[in-house]
Structures are given as C-alpha cells and as structure tokens.
Amino acid sequence: xxxxxxxxxxxxxxxxxxGKSIDCVIIGFEKQQLKVLLLKWKYEDIWCLPGGxxxxxxxxxxxxxxxxxxxxxxKSVYLNQFxxxxxxxxxxxxxxVQLTRMRHVLEEIHGKNEKFVTxxxxxxxxxxxxxxxxxxKTAPHPDMLSDRCEWKSLSNIPGLMMDHKEIILKVxxxxxxxxxxxxxxxxxxxxKFTMQDLQKLYEAILKKPLERxxxxxxxxxxxxxxxxxxxxxxxxxxxxxxxxxxxxxxxELIEKGIGFRY
Amino acid sequence: xxxxxxxxxxxxxxxxxxGKSIDCVIIGFEKQQLKVLLLKWKYEDIWCLPGGxxxxxxxxxxxxxxxxxxxxxxKSVYLNQFxxxxxxxxxxxxxxVQLTRMRHVLEEIHGKNEKFVTxxxxxxxxxxxxxxxxxxKTAPHPDMLSDRCEWKSLSNIPGLMMDHKEIILKVxxxxxxxxxxxxxxxxxxxxKFTMQDLQKLYEAILKKPLERxxxxxxxxxxxxxxxxxxxxxxxxxxxxxxxxxxxxxxxELIEKGIGFRY
DNA sequence: TTCTATTGTGCTATAATGACACAATAATAT
DNA sequence: ATATTATTGTGTCATTATAGCACAATAGAA
Numbered sequence: 001x002x003x004x005x006x007x008x009x010x011x012x013x014x015x016x017x018x019g020k021s022i023d024c025v026i027i028g029f030e031k032q033q034l035k036v037l038l039l040k041w042k043y044e045d046i047w048c049l050p051g052g053x054x055x056x057x058x059x060x061x062x063x064x065x066x067x068x069x070x071x072x073x074x075k076s077v078y079l080n081q082f083x084x085x086x087x088x089x090x091x092x093x094x095x096x097v098q099l100t101r102m103r104h105v106l107e108e109i110h111g112k113n114e115k116f117v118t119x120x121x122x123x124x125x126x127x128x129x130x131x132x133x134x135x136x137k138t139a140p141h142p143d144m145l146s147d148r149c150e151w152k153s154l155s156n157i158p159g160l161m162m163d164h165k166e167i168i169l170k171v172x173x174x175x176x177x178x179x180x181x182x183x184x185x186x187x188x189x190x191x192k193f194t195m196q197d198l199q200k201l202y203e204a205i206l207k208k209p210l211e212r213x214x215x216x217x218x219x220x221x222x223x224x225x226x227x228x229x230x231x232x233x234x235x236x237x238x239x240x241x242x243x244x245x246x247x248x249x250x251x252e253l254i255e256k257g258i259g260f261r262y
Numbered sequence: 263x264x265x266x267x268x269x270x271x272x273x274x275x276x277x278x279x280x281g282k283s284i285d286c287v288i289i290g291f292e293k294q295q296l297k298v299l300l301l302k303w304k305y306e307d308i309w310c311l312p313g314g315x316x317x318x319x320x321x322x323x324x325x326x327x328x329x330x331x332x333x334x335x336x337k338s339v340y341l342n343q344f345x346x347x348x349x350x351x352x353x354x355x356x357x358x359v360q361l362t363r364m365r366h367v368l369e370e371i372h373g374k375n376e377k378f379v380t381x382x383x384x385x386x387x388x389x390x391x392x393x394x395x396x397x398x399k400t401a402p403h404p405d406m407l408s409d410r411c412e413w414k415s416l417s418n419i420p421g422l423m424m425d426h427k428e429i430i431l432k433v434x435x436x437x438x439x440x441x442x443x444x445x446x447x448x449x450x451x452x453x454k455f456t457m458q459d460l461q462k463l464y465e466a467i468l469k470k471p472l473e474r475x476x477x478x479x480x481x482x483x484x485x486x487x488x489x490x491x492x493x494x495x496x497x498x499x500x501x502x503x504x505x506x507x508x509x510x511x512x513x514e515l516i517e518k519g520i521g522f523r524y
Numbered sequence: 525t526t527c528t529a530t531t532g533t534g535c536t537a538t539a540a541t542g543a544c545a546c547a548a549t550a551a552t553a554t
Numbered sequence: 555a556t557a558t559t560a561t562t563g564t565g566t567c568a569t570t571a572t573a574g575c576a577c578a579a580t581a582g583a584a
Binding site: 480496 | 540541542543544548549550551552553
Binding site: 237 | 581
C-alpha cells in the first residue's frame with residue numbers, strides 16, 4: 001500500500017462532495033471506429049469510465065474539465081454534460097467487487113483510512129459528461145487505482161463496473177441526436193481529413209450506411225469546409241481531396257443552428 | 263412554529279441524500295401561453311420551482327415522480343430528466359434570503375433542529391426534471407415552506423430563488439429540440455383540441471410564428487390525429503374541427519422516431 | 525497503354541417546404 | 555332572406571431537399 005494512495009483517499013474524503021461523482025465518456029475516432037477511453041482496475045479484469053469527484057470549491061463543470069485533463073492531457077476540448085444517473089443501486093457495495101481481490105484492497109485501505117472506505121462505498125449519484133477528442137493528441141495514462149488506460153472500440157467494450165455500460169449507451173443515443181445540430185467532426189477528426197473519413201464517422205455514430213455522393217454534396221453545401229491538396233493514398237485510384245473546417249464560417253452557422261437530418 | 267415542520271425537517275435530514283436535490287419544471291399550456299408551476303415562499307416575495315430531496319431508498323427518477331405527484335396530484339405523466347446544475351454557488355447561504363425574514367424562519371427552526379439548518383444550507387447539486395401536464399387536470403397546492411403555488415406565464419416569471427430562472431431557460435431550450443422528435447402536444451393539451459390550439463403551442467415553444475395552412479397539413483400528414491365533430495365557437499366564421507391523438511398510431515410512429523423540423 | 529477502384533460531379537424522380545389563393549361556413553348585420 | 559365577415563380546410567405552384575443511379579476523371583498497378 002502506497003503512501004500516495006493513502007494521502008489521496010484522505011484528501012478525497014475531506015475535500016470532495018459526498019455521494020456525488022462525475023464520469024467522463026471520452027470519445028475518439030480512429031480506423032473508422034468510435035472508441036472510448038477506459039481504465040482497468042488493478043488486480044481485476046473490470047474496466048470503468050474515467051471519473052472523479054467534485055471538490056467543495058469547484059463547479060461541477062470545472063470538475064469534469066479537471067478529470068478530463070488529468071486523464072487525457074487535453075484542455076479546452078468539446079466537453080458537455082449529458083445525463084445524471086441516480087439508481088439507488090449505484091454503490092460499490094452492490095458490485096461483484098465484493099467477491100474479488102479488489103475487496104482486499106479496500107480492506108487494506110480500510111485498515112489505514114476507515115473513513116475513506118465508508119465514503120467510497122456509499123450510494124453515489126453520478127453525472128455523465130462526454131468529451132470529443134482527437135485520439136492522436138491524447139496521451140492517456142492510468143490513475144492510482146488502475147493499471148491500464150486504453151482506447152476501446154465501441155463494438156468491443158470489455159466488462160464494465162456498475163452501470164457504466166448503460167452510461168455509454170446513453171451517450172451514444174445523445175450523440176445521434178446532437179449530430180443533427182453540431183458537426184462534431186471538428187472535434188473527432190484530425191485537422192485535415194477526407195470526406196470518406198467524415199462519412200465513416202457519421203456512419204459509426206448513426207449505425208447505418210449513408211450514400212456516398214449525396215453525403216459529400218450535403219456536407220460541402222454547408223459551406224464551412226476548405227478544400228486542400230489531394231491526399232495521395234498509394235492506391236490505384238483517384239485520390240481524394242483533404243478538407244478542413246473553416247472555423248469562422250463554421251461558428252457563424254452554428255450560431256444559427258445547423259439543422260440537417262439523416 | 264408548527265410541529266409538522268419540525269418532524270419534516272428531522273425526517274429529511276435522516277432519510278435523504280445530502281447535497282443532492284431535484285427541481286421539477288412543471289409545464290402547462292393555457293390561453294395560448296406556456297405556464298410553469300411555481301411556489302412562493304412564506305413571508306417573502308421569492309418564488310421557486312417545486313423541488314425536493316432523494317430518499318436513500320429510492321431511485322432519483324422515483325423521487326422526481328414523488329415530488330411531481332405531491333405537487334400536482336398527477337401520476338404517470340410525461341416526466342423527464344434534462345440537466346444537472348452544479349455551480350459551486352448553489353447554496354442557500356448565497357441567497358439574499360440571509361437578509362430577509364426567511365432567515366428568521368431558519369433561525370427559528372435552528373433553535374429546534376440545528377442539524378436541519380446545517381443540512382439545508384450546504385451546497386446543493388440539483389437535477390432538473392421537466393413534466394408536461396394538462397393544466398386542467400392539476401390541483402396545485404403549496405407545501406410547508408410556501409404559502410402559494412400557482413401557474414405563472416413564462417413571459418412573466420416572478421423573482422426566483424438561486425438559479426431557478428436559469429433552470430427554466432435551460433428546459434425551454436431542451437423542449438425546442440425535443441419538439442422535433444416528440445409531439446408533445448399529447449401531454450399539454452386537453453383530450454380534444456383544434457389545430458389552432460396545437461399551432462399556438464408550437465409557436466409558444468419555438469417562439470416564432472408558423473404558417474397556418476402548412477402547419478395543419480404537416481400535422482395531419484403525420485397520421486395519428488383523429489378528426490371529431492366541429493367546435494362551434496360562437497364566432498361569426500367557419501368552425502374548426504376538434505382533433506385528438508390516435509394513441510395506437512401515435513405510439514407506432516414514436517417508435518420509429520417522428521422526425522420533423524421547423 | 526490498359527485496367528481497376530475510387531472520387532467528384534451530373535442527372536432525374538420524388539418528397540418536403542413555403543407562400544399564397546380561394547371556396548366553405550358559422551354567426552352577425554342589414 | 556340576404557349580404558357581410560372572419561376563419562377554416564384545401565388547392566396550387568415554385569423552390570428546395572433527398573435518394574438513387576450514372577459517368578467521367580484519375581492514381582497507381584498490370
């Protein structure tokens with residue numbers, strides 16, 4: 001048992017709001033797949049969303065920012081609250097954790113900081129935030145209770161703690177609606193991208209194929225894409241153009257509300 | 263000081279989650295205007311949303327239902343969570359209340375139940391729920407801390423506690439988006455209504471006028487309205503038909519996602 | 525040079541939208 | 555009775571959006 005951990009637990013109990021947590025669904029897009037950043041618990045094959053607690057002296061939104069930055073190293077990305085989960089069963093005491101080695105870890109902490117174990121095993125209400133990030137700009141790293149922090153494909157999510165699976169499903173539903181109002185590609189794609197990249201992103205979120213030529217036209221008609229040089233892929237076919245977002249025009253149009261639908 | 267109040271405060275502190283509340287924006291529609299149900303504090307000219315706390319043994323959604331029922335007498339109406347408000351300033355200690363008679367009330371309670379005053383004046387994070395109800399079916403009544411409970415027109419909201427004004431603004435934004443996915447008229451209008459009633463409701467939510475004849479066509483094409491007898495208004499002009507929702511067809515189409523836009 | 529796979533644009537049929545026209549009609553005024 | 559008035563239900567039409575398919579352009583391989 002590491003002294004840092006003891007210090008951390010003491011600090012959490014003293015400085016954070018009880019029974020109230022934040023979980024971040026940090027979403028990225030790579031190789032035509034949506035991914036979510038997950039942590040694996042030490043000693044156990046249980047994964048969870050990166051989360052944390054709200055300090056008594058900070059706004060909930062600030063807490064979400066802090067947790068996101070701690071986890072990805074990113075500041076000022078697209079981060080939004082989407083839902084609060086308040087089932088009465090949301091307590092670590094209801095977890096299979098009780099039967100596993102993680103229980104021993106808690107007991108070991110208990111010996112040194114009984115208050116923390118009581119605190120952490122109470123019923124929690126958690127507010128979900130989602131962040132859209134460019135995977136290539138992140139440097140994820142595990143925290144004190146985890147030994148791995150990895151991007152996991154949405155189509156292949158490992159076993160998750162408590163209701164974290166439900167939280168991820170909820171955010172995807174939310175994203176599908178948001179897609180009609182926000183061109184979220186700007187956050188998930190690298191600065192320059194092809195129309196195919198953008199289309200695959202839309203298809204991944206909507207979980208349905210879109211007609212290629214019409215998709216391209218519809219996007220370009222929005223008027224905030226800048227066309228750059230072609231991207232020579234090495235393949236034996238016509239090379240696609242690269243595009244980027246014209247942030248000026250983009251912001252103008254967001255103000256008005258985008259308003260398209262698939 | 264009434265014994266009920268003392269019992270109530272004791273019960274709240276013992277049986278509810280600390281620092282976590284629910285506020286309900288209960289929305290109705292009458293005389294072509296959107297209304298919201300508000301409570302007026304005893305002794306003070308300060309209004310607030312009907313709210314409450316989450317018992318340790320109930321889901322947050324259940325708590326919202328309970329609070330709604332307590333306030334309006336209505337069960338099983340359209341009730342949904344929409345956002346959680348977590349500013350660090352969300353405490354009754356930051357209220358002008360300190361300078362007013364309400365402070366004396368708290369102090370009076372303090373004399374009898376010090377724990378409650380500490381509890382109630384801590385920082386709260388509140389989750390907003392909104393309910394859509396048929397005003398004609400409600401029988402609002404004030405609670406122990408209020409002396410009035412009234413429907414207030416959205417265009418004429420009185421001075422509100424803390425961030426309750428912000429909460430109402432947020433829910434209206436949310437409603438505007440939801441309007442594209444849910445025909446919320448079914449909850450806000452009486453069983454039979456005219457197309458004009460429905461149009462005025464849409465206009466109130468969207469805060470913009472809609473073209474009458476196109477609105478009517480668009481709605482009827484959705485296919486879940488039943489036409490009834492005409493409504494003789496007494497006016498010197500053609501009488502409009504009354505319509506109601508065909509719940510069967512309505513539910514079928516909701517499943518698929520409505521999908522229209524204004 | 526030919527071939528292949530993919531891209532950017534063209535074309536057309538169909539549906540949705542917005543703006544306005546107009547006949548039908550319930551009650552009132554004459 | 556008849557004309558008048560305001561409002562409703564439906565018609566029309568131009569414009570725009572959508573979906574489906576066609577096809578030429580083209581980067582590299584054969």
